[in-house]
Amino acid sequence: MTVLGIDPGLERVGYGVVRREGSRIVAVDFGLVRTVPGPVPSRLAVIFEAVEKLLEGHAVSLMACERLFFGKNQTTGIDVAKAAGVIQLAAAHRGLEVVELSPAEVKLAVVGQGAADKRQVQYMVTRLLGLPEAPRPDDVADALAVGIAAALKGSKPR
Amino acid sequence: MTVLGIDPGLERVGYGVVRREGSRIVAVDFGLVRTVPGPVPSRLAVIFEAVEKLLEGHAVSLMACERLFFGKNQTTGIDVAKAAGVIQLAAAHRGLEVVELSPAEVKLAVVGQGAADKRQVQYMVTRLLGLPEAPRPDDVADALAVGIAAALKGSKPR
Numbered sequence: 064m065t066v067l068g069i070d071p072g073l074e075r076v077g078y079g080v081v082r083r084e085g086s087r088i089v090a091v092d093f094g095l096v097r098t099v100p101g102p103v104p105s106r107l108a109v110i111f112e113a114v115e116k117l118l119e120g121h122a123v124s125l126m127a128c129e130r131l132f133f134g135k136n137q138t139t140g141i142d143v144a145k146a147a148g149v150i151q152l153a154a155a156h157r158g159l160e161v162v163e164l165s166p167a168e169v170k171l172a173v174v175g176q177g178a179a180d181k182r183q184v185q186y187m188v189t190r191l192l193g194l195p196e197a198p199r200p201d202d203v204a205d206a207l208a209v210g211i212a213a214a215l216k217g218s219k220p221r
Numbered sequence: 222m223t224v225l226g227i228d229p230g231l232e233r234v235g236y237g238v239v240r241r242e243g244s245r246i247v248a249v250d251f252g253l254v255r256t257v258p259g260p261v262p263s264r265l266a267v268i269f270e271a272v273e274k275l276l277e278g279h280a281v282s283l284m285a286c287e288r289l290f291f292g293k294n295q296t297t298g299i300d301v302a303k304a305a306g307v308i309q310l311a312a313a314h315r316g317l318e319v320v321e322l323s324p325a326e327v328k329l330a331v332v333g334q335g336a337a338d339k340r341q342v343q344y345m346v347t348r349l350l351g352l353p354e355a356p357r358p359d360d361v362a363d364a365l366a367v368g369i370a371a372a373l374k375g376s377k378p379r
Contacts, residue, residue, distance in 0.1 A: 108314060133295055141302045144298075145303065145306030145309065151265055151303065152265045156266060
């Protein structure tokens with residue numbers, strides 16, 4: 064089972080491809096898609112194409128996306144949701160299921176505690192994947208955590 | 222100048238193609254894209270393809286989308302923003318500019334009053350376009366109003 068974990072955003076999209084091999088989880092690929100300031104539709108196109116390339120390059124069996132909640136900044140929230148929309152469209156085009164996991168679900172699955180802090184999540188992501196150092200920036204670690212959580216759950220589609 | 226006006230949604234996307242001919246505005250095409258309950262990514266794919274077809278079928282020079290604001294129902298708001306994301310992606314793929322207009326901007330342009338009610342907007346949309354009756358449902362009238370507002374403004378890209 065290979066999962067593409069996604070931490071969505073308009074400026075930065077963290078991604079992490081992980082494969083479950085029995086009880087082990089292996090990091091296949093991870094990184095960040097960045098977009099430069101400019102019209103939102105063009106930035107969405109950059110994100111869509113980057114995700115399409117990731118799905119072409121890896122035999123992904125599930126996309127796992129961090130579930131969105133809106134805070135005080137509505138405009139940012141709307142832009143992040145637009146980005147999540149085009150990312151999930153890329154999954155649909157390949158017939159891929161998408162699961163959305165809340166931050167608490169991800170922490171529970173990765174650290175064993177829904178209220179774990181960022182450092183604990185980073186530490187466990189690094190350890191579980193046997194990486195030499197913590198993946199940076201946070202968006203990448205978060206995307207890997209979402210991917211790991213979905214791979215551990217073998218989760219249900221939304 | 223031909224504008225594709227959009228009232229975005231996950232279940233229903235209203236659309237209205239209008240052309241400005243001097244001081245007149247003509248309705249070229251309008252209607253509703255509906256999606257059936259099911260996984261969000263599949264519904265986004267239906268919306269994306271429908272908008273692609275509209276853009277293929279009409280020589281659109283500008284997309285105008287109702288600007289989103291989130292109210293009490295966060296989940297609905299996030300889904301609507303995801304839909305707006307794939308709609309604007311379809312525009313970006315054709316190199317089309319997208320303007321977003323707030324409901325108040327649309328009302329001001331169409332009725333001359335930012336606080337106009339739905340009925341006044343419907344009445345003016347019907348009159349301005351010389352339609353035999355008010356376009357239904359509201360999503361379609363709203364999309365036409367957004368298109369008309371953008372055509373009258375000759376507006377600026379976001």
